[in-house]
Amino acid sequence: MKNIQQIFLDEILLFVEETGKSVELNLIAQAKINLNLNILGKRSDNYHELETVMQSIALHDQIKIIANPISQLPQDLGSQILLESYLADDKVNRTAINNNFDDLNEIKSNLIYKAAKSFLDFFQIKANLKIILKKQIPISAGLAGGSTDAAATLKGLLILFNYLHINPVNKNNFFLSSRDSCIKFKELLPMAEKIGADVPFCLHQGTALCKGKGEKIFPLQSFALRPLILYNSALPVFTAEAFKQIDAKFFASKQLDSQSLIDQYNLQLNRGFSIMNQSWQNDFTDFLLMDHPHLQSVIDLFKATDADFVRFTGSGPTLFAFYPSYTARDLAMQILSKQNLPGQLISTYTSNPR
Structure with missing residues (x-):
């Protein structure tokens, strides 16, 4: 029997679907544009100091995060992340990658993987995850196509963890953790900055002045x-x-x-x-x-x-x-x-x- 719950997070209405066999969440990962981009200079740490106004746009990827029972993992395996991705207009999967934290070095540069691994490592959570990406945003195009997917993954895992914490009957079936409180949004920000310069903005979204490497976010009036x-x-x-x-x-x-x-x-x-x-x-x-x-x-x-x-x-x-x-x-x-x-x-x- 399916149990669909409404979740409000920063005025975003999301639906968590609990089937008994898994807990699932669908998210939208919006692209961004830079309305302007000023490079103020090169810093002593070799990064460039930026001053840019970023704006979210309707073009988006779709991400489904599925938490499967931990009991399905092999006994000698820690957490597992399965990644699956395809283009929005494809009828069949273009890429399906099964991996754990010790395999497939080439996938470890994937920002969804980095986000999921960072989240589980930082909060010391054991999980059995499958993340499905439906890709529409062009890559390497200045639209934060990878960064917004990473941000959505962080946000989605926070929502799922907090949902199971509030509804603790099945919590340890899907997320094994000693943490006894919900995760706060602001706790994601240090992880976001380490994953990529655009990820903090993609967590905040909207219209914002971004400074530093892009990690200092100052909300502006809506555009x-x-x-x-x-x-x-x-x-x-x-x-x-x-x-x-x-x-x-x-x-x-x-x-x-x-x-x-x-x-x-x-x-x-x-x-x-x-x-x-x-x-x-x-x-x-x-x-x-x-x-x-x-x-x-x-x-x-x-x-x-x-x-x-x-x-x-x-x-x-x-x-x-x-x-x-x-x-x-x-x-x-x-x-x-x-x-x-x-x-x-x-x-x-x-x-x-x-």
Whole structure:
């Protein structure tokens, strides 16, 4: 018999399904764009100091986390994570990887695996997990496709653990732990930062000013429900390589008035694209256009279809273009689709946490 429970977490309604044989949770992992991206300099730890406004968008991956009974594990095995992934339009699985913590070194770079392993290790939990990814977000595209999957995994495991803690009859069947209290959201943040620079934002989502490596999050006024088109050229750009191309000066740390900066960005968001076009840039633009000069013609095409604001997101190579209305976006999508551009056009909109 199935038991479906409603869970509220930070105003997100989720459903935990308990079948008796497993406990399951479905989550949405939203992509992000960088409305601007300023590289302030290179730090003494070799990371770059950033100042960027990130925005969640409706484009998303889907993740199902299944906690199976621990009793099904071999006696000599600790926790186990099974990963399965496929593209959203595939009828059959593209990849199915069964692994435990000691096998398959190549999968240990997978951010879902890293997130799940970090969670279980940090909270000293034994579990028998299966995580299924339905992939829609392009990879290596500046959209946080891996980071948002990791963030959703952390959040999902927190929800499942807390659900079983509140409903303790079957807790030790699925999560074996000596912890006697629920896990708090803020406890995920140190793990998120270690997994990847965009993971903290993907945990928070919404509209936010991000500083440091991206881990310092300052929420801004909502910029949701704005129609846009993404263009992914299918030419992957790896962030580490992109940063090597940036001739950044040494960053001298200084005390800043964060509230003044937040107020400044909120004012600019409120004034909209007229001021954003003047002062919001992506510092990877010159590098991206030098390496991929054909993308300038795509920018010109976006502008020719009356886009209000066109920028690269992250280290690229994905471009995004905002339009004044959903009707204008849909008309532009029709026009652009006839251009036979190599790569992928995606119609979406900005969307705060779901």
